[in-house]
Amino acid sequence: MLPSGKTAVVAALLAGAVLPQAVAAPAHAAPAHAAPAHAATPRTTALQQALDATVAAGVPGAVVEVREGRKVWSGTSGVAQLGSGRQVKAGDRFRAGSVTKSFVATVVLQLVEEGKLRLDDPVERHLPGLVPAGTHGERVTVRQLLNHTSGLPDFLTDVLLQKPDAIRTLKTADYTPRELVALAVEKGWKFDPGAQGAWGYSNTNYVVLGLMVERLTGHSLGQELNRRIIHPLHLTGTSFPTTPQLPGPHLNGYEWLDGATATPTDLTEFSPATIWSAGTLISTTHDLNSFYRALADGKLLPPHLLREMHTMQSMGPDRAGRSYGLGLEGTINYCGKEAPVWGHSGSVAGYNTFSFTTADGKRQVTLALNRNFTKSKEADAAAVRVLSTALCGDQDFSRPNGSQGR
Numbered sequence: 148m149l150p151s152g153k154t155a156v157v158a159a160l161l162a163g164a165v166l167p168q169a170v171a172a173p174a175h176a177a178p179a180h181a182a183p184a185h186a187a188t189p190r191t192t193a194l195q196q197a198l199d200a201t202v203a204a205g206v207p208g209a210v211v212e213v214r215e216g217r218k219v220w221s222g223t224s225g226v227a228q229l230g231s232g233r234q235v236k237a238g239d240r241f242r243a244g245s246v247t248k249s250f251v252a253t254v255v256l257q258l259v260e261e262g263k264l265r266l267d268d269p270v271e272r273h274l275p276g277l278v279p280a281g282t283h284g285e286r287v288t289v290r291q292l293l294n295h296t297s298g299l300p301d302f303l304t305d306v307l308l309q310k311p312d313a314i315r316t317l318k319t320a321d322y323t324p325r326e327l328v329a330l331a332v333e334k335g336w337k338f339d340p341g342a343q344g345a346w347g348y349s350n351t352n353y354v355v356l357g358l359m360v361e362r363l364t365g366h367s368l369g370q371e372l373n374r375r376i377i378h379p380l381h382l383t384g385t386s387f388p389t390t391p392q393l394p395g396p397h398l399n400g401y402e403w404l405d406g407a408t409a410t411p412t413d414l415t416e417f418s419p420a421t422i423w424s425a426g427t428l429i430s431t432t433h434d435l436n437s438f439y440r441a442l443a444d445g446k447l448l449p450p451h452l453l454r455e456m457h458t459m460q461s462m463g464p465d466r467a468g469r470s471y472g473l474g475l476e477g478t479i480n481y482c483g484k485e486a487p488v489w490g491h492s493g494s495v496a497g498y499n500t501f502s503f504t505t506a507d508g509k510r511q512v513t514l515a516l517n518r519n520f521t522k523s524k525e526a527d528a529a530a531v532r533v534l535s536t537a538l539c540g541d542q543d544f545s546r547p548n549g550s551q552g553r
Contacts (some may be wrong), residue, residue, distance in 0.1 A: 190536065191220055197532035198224040204526035205407075206518045208235040208398055212432035213537040214440070214511040221432070227517070228399045229411065240384050240397040240429050241515040242417070243500045244493025247387075247428035248353050252293055252474020253442065254371055255356055256452045259289075263363045266290040266455065273359050277328060286340045289359070292352040293473040294460065296341055300334040301349040302327045303422060314404060314496050314520075317421045318414060319391075324354050324423050346463055346471070350425035357424025368424055380441050384431035391416040393429060398517040400497020407521070414497035426495055432513040435502040439490055443508045457489065478503070481531070482539035494519055501530070505538055512537035 187195070194213065201209045201224065208225035221237040258264055270278050270287045278284035283298065291297040300306070307330070310316060322330075331351040338345040357368045364371050369387040377385050386394065393415050401411040419427040430438075441447055448456065459470035459477045468484075470477040477489045486505065493500035499519040504511045514533050516522070 190540070191222070193536050194220065194533060195222050195224070197529055197536055198222050200529035201516065201526050201533065204529055205523050206516045206526050206530075207401055208517045209514065209530075209533075210235050210237060210239055210241075210398070210432055211512060211514045211533055211537070212237065212436055214436055215509060227397070229401065229413075235398065236396060238384060238396060238431055238433065239515075240393060240395050240431055241500065241517065242393065242400060242426075242493070242495050242498040243428045243430045243435065243502075243515075244426045244495040244498060245350075246430070246435060246491045246493040246500055246502055247424065247426045249442070249474045249491045250372055250376055250428060250438070251353055251356055251360070251368070251424050252456065253447050254360055254368075254375055255289065255293065256448050256456065256473065257375055258360065258363055260449060260452060264289060264359070266293075270355060270359070273362055274355065277325065277355065277358065278332060283336060283340050288340070289356070290473070291340050292356050294346075294471055295348050295352055296346055296460075297349065297352055298336045298338040298340050298342065298345065298347065299349045299351045299355070300331045300337055301347075301351055302331040302334075302354070303350045303425075305334050306330045307421070314402065314414070315412070317496070318417050320418050320421050322420050324358050327351065327354050327423065328358075346460065348462070348471075350422060353425040354423055360424075376438065376447065380434075380437055380446075382430070382434040382437060384429075385434045385438075386429045387427060388419050388429055391418050397429075398498070398515065400495075400517050400519075402497055402518065403521040417496060422495065426493065428493075432515060435500075435513040436511045439502060439504050439511060440508075443504060459489075476503075481535045486539060488538055496520065499530070501534055503534065503538060510538050 194211070198209050198211060206225065207229055208227050209223070211222045213220045223235040223237060225235055227233045227235045227239055259266060264273060267288050267290055269285055271285045278287060287297045287299065307313060307317060328351055331349070337347045360368050360371055369389065372387050384395065399413055399415040402414055403409060404412045445453060456473040456475055459472045462469045462471055468478055468480040475489050476491050477487055479487050481488055481503070488503040488505050490503035497517060497519060499516040500514070502513040512534055514530060516530065
């Protein structure tokens with residue numbers, strides 16, 4: 148079972164929220180990392196200290212890559228696998244969770260550019276009968292799916308995570324995408340599609356979009372992601388898996404499902420069928436920075452569709468300072484309202500990912516942790532310090548391209 152009272156927190160995190168928890172962090176050894184490759188600067192020292200604090204607060208391991216123009220700094224702390232002593236390395240892979248949504252949204256917008264669909268097309272036009280007409284199927288549009296204004300319930304947080312021992316059950320579950328959509332539709336609508344001021348994060352939206360990509364292209368979603376994004380950008384550590392394994396050098400994912408003092412549950416192998424196009428992507432810090440850099444540089448979408456992607460609306464009072472576009476999150480919570488950032492966070496069992504870029508495109512950061520739902524509020528706060536230090540302030544790295552941290 149999940150720790151008492153944690154079901155709502157798990158649901159919120161899977162919906163993209165980064166919420167502190169009052170779960171005590173288990174004792175860990177001092178953060179493990181390699182010796183520095185270069186003399187530290189004040190900024191890289193602060194980054195490493197914040198990274199080490201995340202591990203000291205109970206996250207087994209953490210890896211970050213920060214870019215500023217052509218300068219790059221990579222930092223690691225802790226271990227990739229408990230009990231092995233294997234330290235985290237800069238190129239380690241991890242489950243990127245809802246960062247997947249930015250990839251899927253990019254493919255959908257490429258199909259818009261190719262004339263295969265329009266943003267205001269109803270779902271029924273391309274996927275007849277998937278969302279029955281009597282339950283708003285004729286009204287939900289592609290745009291509403293992309294920006295979470297469809298009103299569709301979330302099959303994950305509203306249905307599957309409400310079941311007993313949800314995380315362990317989902318670890319080996321085998322749903323088809325259409326079954327996931329059906330679970331949501333049966334739950335009942337949250338609000339009318341496109342209702343004024345209404346917004347509701349739903350993984351179901353992106354499963355519908357994944358099915359739409361397959362219907363319009365005649366290929367699997369994985370094939371289209373490979374053909375349109377992963378291969379052209381040479382994202383060698385990125386994949387859209389169809390099996391539970393996490394290939395190559397990687398972070399093992401952990402949660403303390405039975406309490407902070409219990410043995411952690413290894414969730415590294417996890418069924419991709421439980422979330423599919425809403426959060427299955429595997430990647431690295433380098434690859435995610437490369438993807439968002441290419442997106443910002445116009446290598447994946449023309450300017451008018453990139454503007455559509457960046458058209459943000461508030462996520463509501465319970466997510467103050469945060470907004471959502473078409474597959475992109477925006478937030479002022481790292482650098483303040485004068486310096487918004489955009490990108491996406493990812494939250495799945497055993498892994499928490501953040502990948503953000505400043506609005507002017509000058510700074511990027513991707514941070515990955517191998518503990519998520521049961522991490523402490525102290526670990527959350529330390530992770531925010533990593534992101535804020537990377538994205539905000541006046542200090543630069545004063546190092547050439549490719550410099551490595553610890």
